[in-house]
Amino acid sequence: MSDGAGLFGEVLARGPVREATTDLAWLQAMLDAEAGLARAQAAAGVIADEHAEAIAAACRAERYDVDALGAQAASVGNPAAPLVRALRAEVGDPMASDVHRGATSQDIVDSATMLVARRALDALLDDLGGATEAAARLADEHRATVMAGRTLLQQAVPITFGLKAAGWLVGLDEAAQRLDAVRRSRLAAQLGGAAGTLSAQGDAGIDVLSRFARELQLAEPVLPWHTTRTRIAELASALGEASGAMAKVAGDVVLLAQTEVGEVREGGGDRGGSSAMPHKHNPVAAISALAGARQAPGLVANLLAAMEHEHERAAGAWHAEWGPLRELLRATGSAAAWLRDCLEHLEVDPERMRANLDDAMLAERVAGAIGGADAGDRVREALAAGRSLADVAHEHLSDDEADRVLDPATYLGAADQLIDRALSAHAHRS
Amino acid sequence: MSDGAGLFGEVLARGPVREATTDLAWLQAMLDAEAGLARAQAAAGVIADEHAEAIAAACRAERYDVDALGAQAASVGNPAAPLVRALRAEVGDPMASDVHRGATSQDIVDSATMLVARRALDALLDDLGGATEAAARLADEHRATVMAGRTLLQQAVPITFGLKAAGWLVGLDEAAQRLDAVRRSRLAAQLGGAAGTLSAQGDAGIDVLSRFARELQLAEPVLPWHTTRTRIAELASALGEASGAMAKVAGDVVLLAQTEVGEVREGGGDRGGSSAMPHKHNPVAAISALAGARQAPGLVANLLAAMEHEHERAAGAWHAEWGPLRELLRATGSAAAWLRDCLEHLEVDPERMRANLDDAMLAERVAGAIGGADAGDRVREALAAGRSLADVAHEHLSDDEADRVLDPATYLGAADQLIDRALSAHAHRS
């Protein structure tokens, strides 16, 4: 609800998105909308140019008292109405009557929300891009770093850490592309007047709408979208998808950093120490990324549920969007900032990865080399009886073949080609 | 994330719960936990009394810098560790080493969360109680106010407004009782040390735990609950249930206040006017109550999903609780403050209620009086053919009987008894 990081903000709302979503940022965005409207109307010949410029000059957030505006918001249910009053007072007559001309509070709040979202996405995509680059670097550097592939948290067959990082890369890239597509094409200006007819704009309605969108560098909607909330829902969904993609990566880091696994460790200075337990080195960045990313499911659910806007303005569903959208931007932004930090400083231990490899993991391959529908069962029985896999392999196969199938580095399938595909897709992403 | 109401707080986080959940309130609660711990340990003979008192004296939030503590929180992932450092510096040697003795960060944050929750619930239950009293008054005053009962938003059979308000009362009472039960028995102190064994408390572990709980006036848990999050989940669920009960009431008010229905109107001064549309009178309190109440489903979902804490401290799920729990307290508290305001000033229009009654609504009764399995079909056909219900009634029934069944005031069943039951249950609630 405020602008400082406070007690929890550096953990839960880390990074530049917090700055982009403060109350002051929201206020400035509302003022940007009012300024854009005045300029659009001047360009359309509805109001005088000098009135528009006087209005625009007054649209600087630092001139207004956020808390006072917020207090007045209670009597009408939104902060746009008191802001219009304050802005009119600031510009004085005769410009006052050209402030907010033909607009309704929702036009200003919705357009401001889109401006805030664009600025927040710019920051978020920068951090997400940093995390993605780090994943690409890890994928390329660790092509030959053999490790256990783990399914259901059991060692299964060998993979490379490069392939694991390539999987992270693809997930983060997909999420970033979807967020960027929403940013470029679905953030639109809102202008409709009291009930979406633009009736208070006279004959210039459509012209003012077009110019208003251009002024704000937002998309021009087919119709005012005051009760068509697909745009909010698509934004929320894309943030939720990005959160999920980041949670997968952060979760893997936490698991790989376990004391008993120890295959990665978070670098980045002395973070993660425990004053009470000096031997510990906690993966604080990955954990904090998870904490942020896990906010998404419920917040997205709230925003999807809030799509049900009644008639020409919702009785509650509109107001219900403000909190979760801000929290969702912040939490996803925080996850991106933490994950970037985590991946950019990730310390990988190839020796430990190799040492952790359980030979039994090659059992699938030995069974395949032995052949026959029941080879799997036979190998399983032999292992259960206490025999080593090498024993079983040499019993059924030539020594050369047995040695080959027992070497994990020759059992990586298309891992290298798949890394190439991921890096190529990353390089050519739109 | 902050302590002022900001741009949206008076709409979305109204009422005393916001004050009870500020960063400063959370900081004070953490300090209360540290003070309580020191006193418990002094009483258990683990540390000197004068050390405990010196520590307790330093546990005043205004002595510390919230933003500085928050900034340091990033390196360990929670604000308790930097607070312990600051508190140790504040008390100096030799008391410093008795600060936070044998405790872990989670002990302090969890116990503080419970203190914050208790203070927030006190405030919330006061507002919810106010709304409940208002509903009880409306139920009693409007026993004889006949109105349409509406099913699927179609007029169905007559009810009284008193009965509708009695339904609100029961829902709010049930929600308040569940919240109060959680407040009284499920808010517990947390103390376990690094992994829940109380090992750093020496032999005094259980004794210190008991005394710590009493110091904080919180329940003493069977075990430390650092990764058993049922308490958080029950608190969240009870808030969610209260939100749903309030949303039902607020939704009814919005529907009754529609221009075409006009049976209630929000009083309470000049709120709800529209500068652009001077004829409008918006039910701002009910709408804002809805906006708050509708935050619950997603936030509760996030808190239920966060119950999956790994081993002896969660890697992300714990941190993931802080934001949604605070938001949920605030949003539910806001709904309660708005709903109380709404109901305490609700203006009811019995004449409009009576005028809105559609005679056709008595069709069920006429069909019942006519009798026979197909009476309903026959009445429906007659109405569809354009006949009035009175016509149909008089065709099939004696005039006295027809007059009786056509009078809605004689068709209210047990409405009055039901109101008595609701008021009695309210008067005798635990």
Add this chain to the structure above:
Amino acid sequence: MSDGAGLFGEVLARGPVREATTDLAWLQAMLDAEAGLARAQAAAGVIADEHAEAIAAACRAERYDVDALGAQAASVGNPAAPLVRALRAEVGDPMASDVHRGATSQDIVDSATMLVARRALDALLDDLGGATEAAARLADEHRATVMAGRTLLQQAVPITFGLKAAGWLVGLDEAAQRLDAVRRSRLAAQLGGAAGTLSAQGDAGIDVLSRFARELQLAEPVLPWHTTRTRIAELASALGEASGAMAKVAGDVVLLAQTEVGEVREGGGDRGGSSAMPHKHNPVAAISALAGARQAPGLVANLLAAMEHEHERAAGAWHAEWGPLRELLRATGSAAAWLRDCLEHLEVDPERMRANLDDAMLAERVAGAIGGADAGDRVREALAAGRSLADVAHEHLSDDEADRVLDPATYLGAADQLIDRALSAHAHRS
């Protein structure tokens, strides 16, 4: 969990999506995946053509016992393993060892899920398209049907029913386009083997992957996506967005159909009657559409939360997808089927719309014509003092001007142009 409509299916899972998502449909899709894999491997020269054709010939769901496969699924946690056994038995040696060659259970279940999703989306988009066409027709036919625009459920300024329907159209069109984009580009084959390296495909891994995707007419992924669940999340989100867009429309219908509003009525035969209340005509289709659409928020939340897949196969999160994805497809499909029915048979009452118009709604316009920053206040005071709006208008304006501003049909702004824009966008949608 089954294939019949059962007790609730015709209400909650209406329409062709239910058929496309039965257990039998899922089983057939798993068999299609096995057949596609065999053919892809034959084309890649890995197995003999005649083996592939024998396998494909055995891939007909009616040859297998769904309940028996389901019962065996319990011991391994998924139905693919028993299906592979059954399919091997069906084709016999020597083809048996070429069944499911180099694949893992998740490859089959995930690819089958994508096939089911594509078939379900085909059906869903057909119904959604029908609803969209109906909205387009209503928008065009009711360009001149003046009605009250309602904000916060209060009459605000006039609109046309055509404009309202145009808003529905845009929301449904946007939702359909997003769903179609997911259908065309994000439904991909999954093939990776035990841990995503394609190691058990020999050197042919990438070639088999490409051919497999073409066989199934699904997109070829950059990498196996066994633990990169963005595709599932995007599908879920798009379904959630569509549900929200439909809920908005259905909600408006329910509100317009209220006894006290009566501006629309569901046609479509004798549905919606009440045996107990013969006068009632319930908007059953709109209500059932709402019931379906409102499943989305929680189900999408579950699917977003399930994105956190550990390592190379998830320990629970994968299994956690199956139920909510099927329920989400069914519920959204049901909403589309019901909404199409609702809109295709919607009976609109222009006379009632005109009659419901509250003159006071023109107050904004009168205030604008009077001019000056305090005109709104002055009009409000006059109305509060019991004067008619016509009186106030004639006091301050010339008679001609007063008559003009009091005619709602001259106060519709750009409504007609906006309808043209919506219809044009609909005609030219991709």
Add this chain to the structure above:
Amino acid sequence: MSDGAGLFGEVLARGPVREATTDLAWLQAMLDAEAGLARAQAAAGVIADEHAEAIAAACRAERYDVDALGAQAASVGNPAAPLVRALRAEVGDPMASDVHRGATSQDIVDSATMLVARRALDALLDDLGGATEAAARLADEHRATVMAGRTLLQQAVPITFGLKAAGWLVGLDEAAQRLDAVRRSRLAAQLGGAAGTLSAQGDAGIDVLSRFARELQLAEPVLPWHTTRTRIAELASALGEASGAMAKVAGDVVLLAQTEVGEVREGGGDRGGSSAMPHKHNPVAAISALAGARQAPGLVANLLAAMEHEHERAAGAWHAEWGPLRELLRATGSAAAWLRDCLEHLEVDPERMRANLDDAMLAERVAGAIGGADAGDRVREALAAGRSLADVAHEHLSDDEADRVLDPATYLGAADQLIDRALSAHAHRS
């Protein structure tokens, strides 16, 4: 949607709750409600005893066609109306007109839902009780089994496996007690007639309501609760809390069963093998328990959001409850069945637990023994410089003291007492 286990039921809807929630079970519960109503009315003198008995005799589900009733449900939006028609036909005149007398469809569906919930909770609590007993046994048997306490998935300080199991026990006990409290006091009969006035029951309304509740062995509500959905919400929340408590346990099992940890293993026959990877032993029960438990957050969210029932019957929110409530019962029941299976057959490896203990974990204790505010930093530096903890301990402490602090079995604090507390609370639970 059906009654067989189908393809996924044995994994996702395991155990007796599935049987208790089939369509047939729901139909029988609706018939039980009709029978209970007739008997209540006979006892109240409203209808003839022999009519009531004839009606009750016809209330056997196998006499009716579920799919046919479901098909007819579409025209009115619920299956009660066609069932009443079928039941009337079954009993014939003159009893037909005493069927469903004065009731509305929602009375029957809601009361049936409560009956289904009670039967499902009986089954669920049995499985949850089994899991709880198994946890109690593990807690008692493994009092002396020293293992690593892990925080943030890093080894922290020693605990015992008994203490870990005691934590599971407390979580499961708390969840079971809450579910049982809901079962005993919050499952209530619903009877109100068309709009909740009991008007069609004549003067006997309250009497019939009381007797109806007793017939069904459900609680008697203060008021009909047709639009007061706190009961549904409390049931859903308690299921969600139980799911979370179970997810914590199952998650711990999955982590302890990791190849690199190997401290527990699921027994219970040959389940969990992998045909492709014969060395693997997957914790299928724990994973399936997680899959079930993780359905709760979204389903609870949907049910909380559906609390907003309009006026005297909801337009969509009521129908929106049916699916998620059934799915939630089934998923939670499945989690309980799987978790019971998991814990009853859990194989614990105390040797591996001891072997996994990292000496560095004792660093906290060594630092405490050394004393002073910077001891932690000094120990950390020494460890970082490559020294062993034993070295550091012996440098600063006497040999006896060093040996003592280096023995994890002497560093378990109140673990044993805490186990006693958990077992005692379990033995004395209400």
